[in-house]
Amino acid sequence: MKKRAHACVLTGLLGAFASTFAMADEPASPHVLSANIGLASNYIFRGISQTGGEAAIQGGLDYSHRSGAYLGAWGSNVGWLTEFQGYQSGSMELDIYGGYRNAIGPVSYDVGAMRYLYPGSKNGGGLPGAWTTEAYVSAGWKWFTAKYSYYLSDSVFGVGPNADGSGYFDISGSLPVGETGLTLGAHWGTFNFRNVGAADYDDWKVSAAFDMGKLGKVGDGVTLGVAYTDTNAERRFWTQANGEYLGKGTTTVSxxxxF
Structure with a gap:
């Protein structure tokens, strides 16, 4: 009986080991789905406030494939549709994007397109719509990334018409500070609007982000950020109907x- 019991135990252990070994050898899924949600004191996009200095709730959903292909959607509340663009109603931005990213040696690259959707009701005053389409390409090396966005839509974030062919170029750097969980960042960009020279501007940003996961499991996936942004955007062009200048220097916490 003892021999039979020992044999049963040994068989069970070998079976468990074989099962664990088989699970370890199972290839990981090529599909990855992730999500994010955030709160910011101000929604700044390329130096310009999208909420007129007010807070923003934001979130997104992303799918990526092992091949490098990806798709995603991201949304936020905005304020400029009614205050700057003359919409009767509209307070949301929804971005749909997709592309392909990979690397050649130490250089990473990303090629894709994005459609910025702004649901709302125009007032019929002749101002161009806000919906915008861009194609982009970027290259990265170590801590640095350069990106160029080319605009395919007739209107570019409400600037237009006939603004297709506009472009935005930016260079950014992101430097982790050892194993502290702190990352320092810097950015400079320039926006050139075709046929609307008064809208052209440069913007710059310095930032810091802290990975709360360094403080324990309760902080896993949580990031605290602070950034200072500024522009040389022409005040007369980039001021809302309520007198809020959207390109002013601003400190944002987020x-x-x-997930």
Missing amino acids: ISKA
């Missing part, structure tokens, strides 16, 4: 959670 918190986000990735």
